[in-house]
Amino acid sequence: MVEELGEQSERPLSITDQLTSEYNTVFNNKDLIEPDTIVDEDRIVGRDEQLNRVINIIKPALHGDQPEDMLLRGPSGTGKTLIAGTVATKAIKIGASRDVQMEFVEVNGKHKKSEHEAIHQITHAFERELDLEYTSKTGVSTSSRYDRLFDIVDEYLDFGIVILDELDLLVGDSRNKDEPPAFSDILYKLSRAKRIGKMDSSFTLIVTTNSPNSLMSGLNSRTDSTFNPTEVSFADYNANELREILSHRRDAFYEDALDDDVIPYVAAVAAQGEGDARFAIDLLREAGNIANRREMQTVHKSHVEEAKNQVEKNYVVDVIENVSFQKQVSLFAAAVVNLYGQTELGRSDYLTEMSAPATVAHTLYNWITDHEDIEQRSKHSFLRWMRELDTYEVIELNRKGRGNEMGVFAEYIFHNLSAEAMVETLADKDKRFANVLEDEELLKSVVQTNLKNF
Template sequence: MADDDTGTETQTLDAYWASDNPIFARKELLDIDHIPDEERIIGRDDEIERVASSIHPAVDGKSPRNTLIYGKTGTGKSLVAKHVTQSATEYAHNNGTEMRTVYIDCTQSSTETRVVITIARDLNDPDTTGITIPVTGLSTDEYYHRLWNILDELYDVVVIILDEIDKLQDSEILMQLSRAGEAGKVESCSVGIIAISNKISFKESLDERILSSLQDREFVFPPYDANQLRSIMYNREDAFKDDVLTGDVIPLSAALAAQEHGDARKALDILRNAGEIARDQQMETVTEEHVQKARKRADIDRFSQLLEGQPTQTKAAVYALALLTEQSDDEEFSTREIYDVYKNITSELDMDALSQRRMSDRLNEQVFLDILGRTERVGRGRGKGVTHQYYLLEDPDVIKPVITDDMRFSEFSEPTDT
């Protein structure tokens, strides 16, 4: 009987794998990591030219200018940086220059040592250099030493893209990389940095030594408007099969993303999710209804990624703010108000409650990660203290399902009166 069951299941899966996808033709065009042809990059001609101007010397093996790119999420910063460096690398190779680009996501590699290891492992060819880069076990200085040797032995020029650089726990690596040639760490290889940040105030956190060594050019990427978002999606309409999209799908997706500060990443997420929902429903067309459902799924997916790996105590504090927001006409709440609800949550989940100060520290971490927002209110009169008010950056009905997916919260029953 088991064999028959297995055989039936295998036949069912074989039919599934062999079936034609009725919705998508080239789904990869909707992936945010996909680097499209230049004609598909909309509204960023000036930005492409400016970044290309900064790294232009690299194609001849000379030192590129360090570049700092600012802009909100989904404004094409990473896309332009990857596109320009990919094009430069191909041109350099055709002209006999050994050029390489390394892309580092600082949300994944957030310490100096981890960044150096990632760069070195990406660039190394151990068969040629005889150098090994173990994942652990060496001092940071030794990792740097091996990286410098790899650069000198293999390359004329290397451009390092540090995306979401504001997530780095230590910015010392900026000085090490930007001064590698001047300090004599590398002799024959030039090193350039393209640093990308969502926070225009990022440089304020750097000390004078690092600022002096960077000597960077700065560019700000503006948000896309609704017309540009429509053009971006129409340029990738061939991700879908012919006549799959109803006429209102792309305009609605663009309008929804325009509400999110012109976020092209959000627009493509909505469009891709709408297609996946239609496919899962075994529909042959993608409609406005699918777009509306896709928007909520995109919100939940984004928030899930942001909260992934966060401690349960942090989730409890965010959940407390979500409950307050849902049960009140107000949008901003003081630390004391959040703490009172947080204590009820930890009590029901049989968790130790943090002190109010420590819970406030957890909330501030979420502000830094763009999960929450914060305002400051200065008191009047004799005290004149500063009170922090926190607010959600997503609707409670997006945040709550993400947190209740955590087993600790799955059985949580909300108090009726907070």
């Protein structure tokens, strides 16, 4: 009988009991550190010049005049989309009080595969903001979607503000070498919407990009003659600015829920990469999530260290979901060189522990494709794919000399995301990558031999 009672007392709580038990969290207002939150202007740090320029470009709309289109250029996480969204939100509120009807929508080129898909999202977003009946996602031509978009803006708005985030990554899914990328056609049609759609109203385009050269060089001649944006540049944040940004969102957590060294440490980690505020905020949020899962009342530095690997993996997943398998193989090869070549990289006079020489990475690409019976493409294709991955800011393409007139070589630098996170994430995603890692000693030997001979 005693044993039976003991067994009963050790039974776990039911699902209902667990779900209805007391909930403790370190977060006071988690929205402040969610990725899509547009914060108040008093939380924007280190961007006074850019903020003022965007304000002055949008301001004519409040007086019925057409604002200029904008090109916001700079690395990821430097405040481009944040400032565009914050100013647009304020302008819409002020415009409503002056009988100037405005709305803004945002589409990210990284997550769209075609012009058709992007225009559907833009149209759908305006329908949602204006509480209109949604257009069907299927069975509607691209030209009909444009007609619907033009009709909506012309009937309900004076100005439709469209934020096209990372637009240079929207190249299209069936493009051949003679076709312009999808973003060129989108910019042409939206910048000429008044004429094409016979509209009284108009669009203002705010394009953000990490790679302005890729964007502008991808425009065909007719788009180049019609899309003439005003450029606003955004530089990397330094550690002090990142610390201030995080401090301005400190109230996302309850008082005393953050150890004193957490914000300085998060800022330092983010600054070691490319000064990416988005990465810093994601890292702080994930550290809080870890503390919550452990049912702890305080976020510690150890939680940040644990969160870093998960956030990096999330960033890698975000990239690899939107690139071809051959680009994944190329990235995996370069990351393997860096991860398993640390001994030789540390001995080199001209390589660093964060790099992978392009020629060695290509050799590993060939070795991996042979090992797993994957279609092997040319060196030219490999180098082109890695240049494209550079625009995603997953790796940084760098050229440097060896000295003593030994020439120049290309290398891939792992600044933002660690090679380890890339290798682990890709291996989790595809068994062929995991197979390559099974014989770790062989892989290490192949990498180090090629680095010695470099």
